[in-house]
Amino acid sequence: MLDLIFLVIMIGVGYFAGTRVEKKHYKSIEEREAKFIYLPAVSSKNLLEDRPIDSTLLVQGNAVIATDYFKVILAGLRNLLGGEVSAYESLLDRARREAVLRLKESAQGADIILNLRIETCQISTAGSTEALAYGTAVYYKK
Amino acid sequence: MKFTPRQIKGNVNISPVSPVKDFFELVLRILGLILAAYILLGLAVDYIAPRVSIKTERKLGRLFSAGLKKGEPSGLEARLQRILDELLEKGRELPPFTYKVYVEGSKKINAFALPGGNIVVFSALLKKADSENELAMVLAHELGHFYHRDHLRGLGRGLIFLLISSVLFGGDSSANNLIHNALTSAQMSFSRSQERAADLYALDLLNKTYGGVAGAVDFFEKMSFKEKCWPVFYVFSSHPYPQSRVAALKEAIKIKGYPVGQKRPNIISEDAIQETKEKDI
Ligand SMILES: [Zn+2]
Numbered sequence: 001m002l003d004l005i006f007l008v009i010m011i012g013v014g015y016f017a018g019t020r021v022e023k024k025h026y027k028s029i030e031e032r033e034a035k036f037i038y039l040p041a042v043s044s045k046n047l048l049e050d051r052p053i054d055s056t057l058l059v060q061g062n063a064v065i066a067t068d069y070f071k072v073i074l075a076g077l078r079n080l081l082g083g084e085v086s087a088y089e090s091l092l093d094r095a096r097r098e099a100v101l102r103l104k105e106s107a108q109g110a111d112i113i114l115n116l117r118i119e120t121c122q123i124s125t126a127g128s129t130e131a132l133a134y135g136t137a138v139y140y141k142k
Numbered sequence: 143m144k145f146t147p148r149q150i151k152g153n154v155n156i157s158p159v160s161p162v163k164d165f166f167e168l169v170l171r172i173l174g175l176i177l178a179a180y181i182l183l184g185l186a187v188d189y190i191a192p193r194v195s196i197k198t199e200r201k202l203g204r205l206f207s208a209g210l211k212k213g214e215p216s217g218l219e220a221r222l223q224r225i226l227d228e229l230l231e232k233g234r235e236l237p238p239f240t241y242k243v244y245v246e247g248s249k250k251i252n253a254f255a256l257p258g259g260n261i262v263v264f265s266a267l268l269k270k271a272d273s274e275n276e277l278a279m280v281l282a283h284e285l286g287h288f289y290h291r292d293h294l295r296g297l298g299r300g301l302i303f304l305l306i307s308s309v310l311f312g313g314d315s316s317a318n319n320l321i322h323n324a325l326t327s328a329q330m331s332f333s334r335s336q337e338r339a340a341d342l343y344a345l346d347l348l349n350k351t352y353g354g355v356a357g358a359v360d361f362f363e364k365m366s367f368k369e370k371c372w373p374v375f376y377v378f379s380s381h382p383y384p385q386s387r388v389a390a391l392k393e394a395i396k397i398k399g400y401p402v403g404q405k406r407p408n409i410i411s412e413d414a415i416q417e418t419k420e421k422d423i
């Protein structure tokens with residue numbers, strides 16, 4: 001019985017803390033995406049404009065997002081029955097977008113980021129997600 | 143080609159489902175499945191229980207008697223064993239187990255049988271009995287459970303629960319330990335009809351062994367008095383309904399016309415008080 005109460009508390013804390021953190025993170029992501037809208041990051045390997053290049057630079061952004069206990073339990077239940085694990089979707093989405101934002105932050109003054117690639121992996125059995133975004137920052141001749 | 147960056151409206155990568163609703167929906171569905179499995183497996187257990195071989199039950203017995211102390215029986219246990227052996231001589235068609243009595247120091251008034259032939263009697267019960275016949279009745283009642291192979295039924299479903307929980311939460315989870323502890327402390331509850339059947343068997347065995355049924359209802363009568371004092375008491379016991387059991391026993395005695403016979407004094411109760419003074423928890 002005590003175990004069950006403990007479980008319910010863990011799930012409750014996980015839910016409220018997790019939701020709060022997630023809301024805050026999405027707010028920050030959206031603000032910074034608007035701020036960096038001037039710097040395109042595309043998956044194309046080739047230049048989109050025919051302009052002389054000053055320099056190029058490999059840039060990368062890396063983000064690790066932890067899960068919360070509510071999501072772990074929700075995903076665990078989903079694992080029993082099958083179907084979409086919607087609990088983890090926002091984790092991946094946040095990790096991916098945060099990684100791209102950090103990549104853009106590290107490419108100060110660039111005109112475009114080409115060949116954008118994103119990779120993801122699980123970082124611990126507890127369910128933290130890592131996303132790594134890397135690409136080539138291109139600086140045009142001014 | 144000119145690239146014009148834009149912000150994407152909305153987010154297709156996140157399912158538009160409420161996680162809380164999702165959670166409760168999943169919990170309900172899984173509980174439903176477990177319930178269905180529990181009912182189905184319960185039916186299977188009822189079918190399988192009478193068909194389990196003696197060998198398998200003996201194996202099960204070893205699993206559940208692991209917690210019992212090993213070594214020489216105490217003086218108290220030896221005396222109880224003598225009463226039990228006397229009953230066993232007359233016990234008809236009991237499964238061929240090695241029947242052994244264990245005494246455990248406890249303030250709870252209870253006795254229970256573990257699969258495989260072991261009977262555990264709590265010391266408080268020994269103190270409560272005024273005649274040997276009462277103790278024999280309790281032991282014979284437990285033998286009745288063996289005769290009807292009740293524990294396989296009682297344990298069977300518990301065992302299936304144990305299996306389900308090991309599949310869901312892994313082998314050494316807290317849920318698993320919880321169920322296992324519940325099983326090993328043998329608070330398995332038999333159905334009312336199983337208790338009645340064990341009582342009737344015990345009555346018959348008592349009559350055969352002692353040449354009468356004196357003392358058969360004494361113990362339950364004492365317990366039913368207890369029930370009036372603390373109504374909660376029997377909710378937690380594995381042997382409920384003493385009042386109705388007394389009535390059913392008296393009726394059976396009348397119908398079958400059992401002789402009353404002689405009561406033998408309880409030589410155990412004084413020893414029990416002596417011996418369990420140190421053991422009592
Ligand atoms: Zn019983």
